[in-house]
Amino acid sequence: MELSLRRLRMLRELHRRGTVTAAAAALHYTTSAVSQQLALLERDVGATLFVRHGRRVQLTDAGLVLAEHAEEILRSVERATTALERTQDGVTARLVGGVWASVASSLLPKALTLLAVEHPGIEVRTKELAPEDTAGAVQVGTLDFSFVIDYSNYPMPWDPALTRVVIAVERLHAVMPPGTAPAETMTLADLAEYPWVLAGPTSHFGRAVRIACQRSGFEPRINHEVGEQATALAMVAAGLGVTLVSDLGLTLPPPGIEVVALTDPLMRTISIAHRGADAQRRPLQLVIDAVRTAAAAQGLAVSLPSEEPSITHE
Known part of the structure; x- marks a missing residue:
């Protein structure tokens, strides 16, 4: 058999x-x-x-x-x-990781380029999934690791069998059509009267932004519901509304948009999730190190105590 x-x-x-x-x-x-x-x-x-x-x-x-x-x-x-x-003289492995759009277009290329130079025996393949789905795919074994998000006002439910290693912390910024920003900084409540371009309420991002708006005293008037930040930015550039975007989402902004710092910013943490049993896999740790280096190069580094390199949610 x-x-x-x-x-x-x-x-x-x-x-x-x-x-x-x-x-x-x-x-x-x-x-x-x-x-x-x-x-x-x-x-x-x-x-x-x-x-x-x-x-x-x-x-x-x-x-x-x-x-x-x-x-x-x-x-x-x-x-x-x-x-x-562990027995191999050189580090060789094939890993499959779960990604989403802004990670795939910003952090990942730099990290994989660095990894290819220092550890050419490690091959990383990726699958693009919704951020809400990546951790589950790791848990069932179809992915070796995945990028996951936590928002400061809306943490993602966590499987205690998985380990999460923090990679970066981002701010979310207000993005407005050309010529419409009233000041260099503003509060989230200042956006209450504008039409919005935003992801749906079932997405983690869409839900987190809606909660932040509600806590600021208003319900966003959403004229266009779209899933990808790049699509939302293009619609904002065309004058169709305002939105929020993360630091990574601003890697390739469309021309003309106005990015305004929020005085009460919504924050989000980007982490890599993997099965707890894989914590000692050296190729996986080298991938994590490469992603951290890429994040640091973009000014998104997170300082963690050397004796506690990973964070596990219970």
Whole structure:
């Protein structure tokens, strides 16, 4: 019997989440792909592993036994990977990281260029996901690490099985159409009467900004709901409203926009999340070091005590 690690990972998620749809979403596969792979796993082992009850799935006795062993097998593979990396004279590894737009366009190119020069044996591949989804993809094993965000007024829910290493702290700035900024600095409440360009309320960014506005005494009048900061900036440049943007989002600003410092700025922390069991993986730590160096080059460095290089949320 030959067992596929990918199929075992799918069975593990099916056991955890109860539906093929939920397992597929967690692993970033289509539902049909997961169903096909689980059917092949049943063929591999020669036993029925699950039965359907409406939309939910119940594992059979054989399925439960294999799911329990899948947890052990997958943890053993992670430990073996770490142990092998430690034995190598040169540092070589292939890591997959979760990114989102402003990180991918600003921090990541500088970090990977530095990494390629100092440690050419480390290959980093990336997948762009919504910031709300990246930590979950690390937890289920489809990513080795991911960039995550916490806003000063709206922390992201945290899985205690993951470790978070702080990379940078950013300010959010007001961005206004050309010729409309009333002063060099302003409060968030000063934007109450303007139309807004903002991400939807289900996004972490959109929710954090709405909370900040509400605490400043107003509900933003959102004329255009868009997900990407680059899109929002282009719409602001066209005179369609105001928005907030982070330091990284201003790496390539469109011409004409006016960036105004807020006297009561909303802050956000950028971190790298990884599984706690991977804390000793040297290639992962070298990637983190390279990203920190890139952040420092942009003036976003965070000073942490040398004896406590990572921060874990409980």
